Amino acid sequence: xxxxxxxxxxxxxxxxxxxxxxxxxxxxxxxxxxxxxxxxxxxxxxxxxxxxxxxxxxxxxxxxxxxxxxxxxxxxxxxxxxxxxxxxxxxxxxxxxxxxxxxxxxxxxxxxxxxxxxxxxxxx
Numbered sequence: 001x002x003x004x005x006x007x008x009x010x011x012x013x014x015x016x017x018x019x020x021x022x023x024x025x026x027x028x029x030x031x032x033x034x035x036x037x038x039x040x041x042x043x044x045x046x047x048x049x050x051x052x053x054x055x056x057x058x059x060x061x062x063x064x065x066x067x068x069x070x071x072x073x074x075x076x077x078x079x080x081x082x083x084x085x086x087x088x089x090x091x092x093x094x095x096x097x098x099x100x101x102x103x104x105x106x107x108x109x110x111x112x113x114x115x116x117x118x119x120x121x122x123x124x
Contacts, residue, residue: 022084022089022104023081025108026080029073030074037071037074040066043063077108079109079111080110092116094112099112099114
């Protein structure tokens with residue numbers, strides 16, 4: 001049997017203080033990801049170095065995957081900041097209901113409420 005809990009409105013509404021803290025968190029995440037991408041680019045071995053060392057292929061693969069992940073998170077963070085600026089922050093992209101405050105405090109760039117996120121992940 002599935003237990004459908006009603007989310008209390010006070011659990012989903014963001015106060016002005018919440019929004020300010022979340023915006024600051026998103027700005028910090030953006031700076032972190034930008035710095036991370038710069039460090040990955042600086043640490044990437046040169047092509048000449050790649051040709052001289054056989055293990056370089058695995059290092060390049062790791063750098064490529066780290067950079068892709070950082071770019072993906074950075075894009076999510078920037079999209080969340082845009083939603084804040086447009087006054088659309090905190091609403092689920094699928095069901096249009098408010099995303100729980102607790103979820104946003106943990107994952108401030110979240111686009112979906114927990115239920116819709118589960119549905120999306122189950123569909124993969």
